[in-house]
């Protein structure tokens with residue numbers, strides 16, 4: 656009759672034997688039990704809980720600030736203090752889900768900006784090119800210091816992104832991850 660200790664001992668033996676057979680040429684073949692702490696550390700980060708106040712919208716966690724208006728840099732800092740990043744949008748589906756949650760006729764800052772290179776819009780969190788759902792006539796550079804993007808919902812008239820001066824104060828949207 657095998658008790659648990661004996662089973663565990665056998666598994667450990669088998670594990671180390673397997674590791675020996677696999678040889679140093681392919682360390683990838685290690686089984687989870689070869690090094691449990693490393694295995695646990697490398698589990699996908701998605702199972703971590705999002706920061707407080709962040710809610711699932713589509714497939715990612717966001718916080719939509721509906722009251723406080725800040726300029727773009729301050730809004731970015733506020734998102735960091737909350738454990739997230741000024742948001743960028745992944746695709747059309749996500750854009751629609753976010754737009755549906757916006758108060759009509761209010762501008763919300765997102766992390767999309769072209770500070771590095773005019774006309775090249777990237778996400779503040781990842782530096783990756785952002786998905787761009789421009790509203791009608793955008794991007795339209797009226798003033799010289801327009802590098803910061805906001806999103807709005809004008810009900811059925813218009814919706815999407817607009818580029819404007821970063822010193823303007825708007826409410827804002829934070830994301831929890833750095834996927835985009």
Ligand SMILES: *[C@@H]1O[C@H](CO)[C@@H](O)[C@H](O)[C@H]1NC(C)=O
Nearest residue numbers: 685689690691692693694696
């Ligand atoms: C197991 O993982 C830990 C943490 O990464 C590491 O310090 C240790 O050297 C590893 N042990 C083996 C046998 O690979």
Ligand SMILES: *[C@@H]1O[C@H](CO)[C@@H](O)[C@H](O)[C@H]1NC(C)=O
Nearest residue numbers: 726727728729820821822823
């Ligand atoms: C935002 O406001 C802060 C604090 O007043 C200021 O230091 C910063 O320069 C402003 N940023 C922009 C882009 O206007």
